[in-house]
Amino acid sequence: MAYFVDTKANSPANSLREALDQAERQIVSIDATNVEAYLLLLDQIKARFAAFTAEEADVRPEWSRWDSLTSRLSSQPDPLVTAAAKVGGLAALRQKHPPAEDFWWHLDKEVMQRRMNTLRRTITTLVTVVVIAVGGWWAINTFFPPNPEAVRMMEANSDLEALIGEQRWAEALTVVETAQQDLPNEPELILWEVVLAEQLGDKARAQAALDRVNATFPDQKVGLLVQLGNQRLQVGDFLGAQDVGKEALTLDPNSAEATFLLGSIAESTNDVAFAIDMFDRTFALAEADNPQLAVIARVRMGNLMQRGPSLQATESITPSLTLSETATITATP
Secondary structure (H helix, E strand, O other): OOOOOHHHHOOHHHHHHHHHHHHHHHOOOOOOHHHHHHHHHHHHHHHHHHHHHHOOOOHHHHHHHHHHHHHHHHHHHHHHHHHHHHOOHHHHHHHHHOOOOHHHHHHHHHHHHHHHHHHHHHHHHHHHHHHHHOOOOHHHHHOOOHHHHHHHHHHHHHHHEEEEEEEEHHHHHHHHHHHHHOOOOHHHHHHHHHHHHOOOOHHHHHHHHHEEEEEEEOOHHHHHHHHHHHHHHOOHHHHHHHHHHHHHHHOOOOOHHHHHHHHHHHHHHHHHHHHHHHHHHHHHHHHHHHHHHHHHHHHHHHHHHHHOOOOOOOOOOOOOOOOOOOOOOOOOO
């Protein structure tokens, strides 16, 4: 009698998915009884990913789940650190399970750093209050009055950051519309109108806003494209960001800002080799005229190189751009 054997049941990919399932379930209930096992589970998942990368297996959905999981650990480290404290602390667990190099073994340091930052901000706030009480605020506003347009943009960007993080596109567009009543010709706001209209599927409005900003600032084509690319990148529109980044680089092959944009897109989509190349080119282009951007590019490149050969591109939105391309990509939504 022939028997059917489901090879998927014991496949490495299925084993990885089961480990991710377990990690996703337990992340909301980490306590003293399971924190050590949970840390080891994270190590196992990372090792399995490294093996898949070497075999060129397609585990892009699992990479996305892993990114979400590690992002949650980074943004909310307190539950794990609190649980570890009840069994001697992460320092003791690191000694018990060397080398314990990954960030989840060192979240106690992150929590401590955040607490120190909070303390410093509190002290700074108290000092500021004292200065205000003795007239410092009056002096600042009298002799160094803030630019009201800059203040309005800061307020709008602060509101937008929170709404975009939660993908509340319609509410974010309302913030833009309100700010435009005070700053009707602010290019950053018009470009936000483009990007948010795209996210809402309103292509006609997005195109109209794009035409308006191009007509208002006809001599700033490259800068507008780079700004649009950065804003599309911020909302997760990697393809749209790459399109305008490539167009900007076609118009100005020596644009450090456009090169840096393409590097940031590649980094966000795990095209590590191309991101390193773009950041290296950014450094060379910006070193003389924009040293701040050059330093940022060098730091980003160094961080990627430290990640090692096991983290190769796991997802590519399009084939990597070659700088010899001459075709123009039209910046339409």
